[in-house]
Amino acid sequence: MSRKTSLIVLACSLVIIAALVSGAMLRAQHPADASGPAQQLGIMAEVYRYINDDYVVTPNLHKVSDGALHGLVDSLDAASSYMDPAEFKLFEQNQQHPAAGHVAAVVSKRVGYADVVDVQPGGNAAKAGLVRGDFVEAIDGLGTRDMSLEAIHRRLAGPLGQSVTLSVVHLHHSDPVQITIPFAVTPAVPLQSSLQSGVGVIAVPNFDTGRSAQITKAIRSLKAQGAHQFILDLRNCGAGTYAEAEHTANLFLTHGTITYIEGQKYPRLTTSATSADAVLSAAPLEVLINGGTSGPAEVAAAALQQNGRAKLIGDETFGEGSVQKLIPVGDGSALWLTVARYYTPNGKLVQDGLTPNIQQVQYAGALPQLDFPPEGVTGPQADLQMQKALHLLTAAPKAAAAGARR
Structure with a gap:
């Protein structure tokens, strides 16, 4: 790119930035401060000018702009991104x-x-x-x-x-x-359910379409086998749809907020439980979570915890829950921009992760932040989280019976 062409590109860029600055200032209700959009755009224009005038060689302004746009959007959050025309x-x-x-x-x-x-x-x-x-x-x-x-x-x-x-x-x-x-076709992962010490255990691998209906069927089957207490295992559950997770939470709730989505210009959208969709609203319930519990599974776990329906047992969850919007830009590029986030019933960001009511590692000797199998150890290992949940559920009736006999 010639020096003359570079200056033309720079001039056009500065005109656009100046227009943005002017628009921002006109829309502002208060004078712009050092952190306001007008001031920041002015700084960007100044940096652009110094790069063009003082860099050791004539810069490739297109490359500079592309890098700046990628960095600008990437700095927002992991899910947002700028895509150049080719991308x-x-x-x-x-x-x-x-x-x-x-x-x-x-x-x-x-x-x-x-x-x-x-x-x-x-x-x-x-x-x-x-x-x-x-x-x-x-x-x-x-x-x-x-x-x-x-x-x-x-x-x-x-x-x-x-x-x-x-x-x-x-x-x-x-x-x-x-x-x-x-690369291979990803096979459907089946729901796992079992009866352990009289407790119905349902392990959810993901929240793919139709999962809540499978969980409903598993609940009824376990009840028919004599289960009166349940464990919902949401560990290593990091995929699926939020709709299925919300439907699953409703299976255990008759009322209350399940989750809500909200953004700067995204009106709050609340999902609430309805009694008509509940199938197990009273039986004792515990939920297992870990660092692999992410996104939809976190929404379901938070709904059950914060509506007082179940305790969360295990490790802190991963923390993910947002909504993106595709915004094409005039030059053939586009933004994949986060426009809303998921919140728990108590108003906490799902992406901040969930803290268990009862901290318990799965593997003996592991740290909560590094709850993985010990290096070099193979074969089956005791599941301390499952043991903890089973103990809490089975010990409660025994304690109540002992108290009644006194």
Whole structure:
């Protein structure tokens, strides 16, 4: 790009910024302060000018602008992203023709790199050695630190017969290892239910469509087998739809707020329980959670906890719950912008994670923040969280009976 062209681009950019500044100032009800939009846009214009005038070589202003826009949106939250025209085209293609294969893992972005929230048992990611708590440094040689969450998800899916190579840092290790995962059709994971010591246990792997109906069927089956107390296991449940999670919470509630969504320009939308949809509103209930409990599962767990229906037992949850909106921009680029967030009945952000009523690690010797199987230990291990929940449920009737005999 010639010096003259660079100056023209800069001039146009400054005109646009000046217009934004003027509009912001006209709309303001009070004079702009140092942190106001007018002041910040003015600083951006000044930095732009210094880059163009004083950088060691004539800068590529298009590259500068693209980097600034990516950084601007990425700084908001992990779920928001700016897509340049090429990225937006790939996004649209993926929306119109979703990839048939996936790695069968739930991946988010919390500490700079992609982190693994949950891995589907028996899926290709699990077979390749990926586990909850791993960090993915790179995908096919491209670092995830500068990659949007949308791009990460897109690269973890692809045509059947192809594969993806990840650079992964496992727990307890500092050096990354390369693992290759073939793309495959993600099979439906069945709901698990059992009767343990007279307690009905329902383990929910995800909240895929139809899950709440399966849970209803499991409740009725367990009641027919004699269950009068229940455990809802939401550990390592990081995928699915919020609607299914809300329906599931309603199975155990006759009234009260389940969740609400709200944003700066997104009117509050509240989901409340109705007695007509409740199937188990009185039987004693406990809910198991851990760091793999994310998104929809957190909404269900919070509803049961904060409506006084159940205690949460286990570890703090992952913390995820927001709504994004696609906003095309005139030059062919687009924003994938968070416009609303999920809140618990008590008004806490779901993305801040849930704190259990009873802190209990699953694995002996583990720390609450690092509740994973001990390194080098294989084979079945005692599930301390399940043991704790069973003890609390079965001990209560015995204590009540003993008190009545006194």
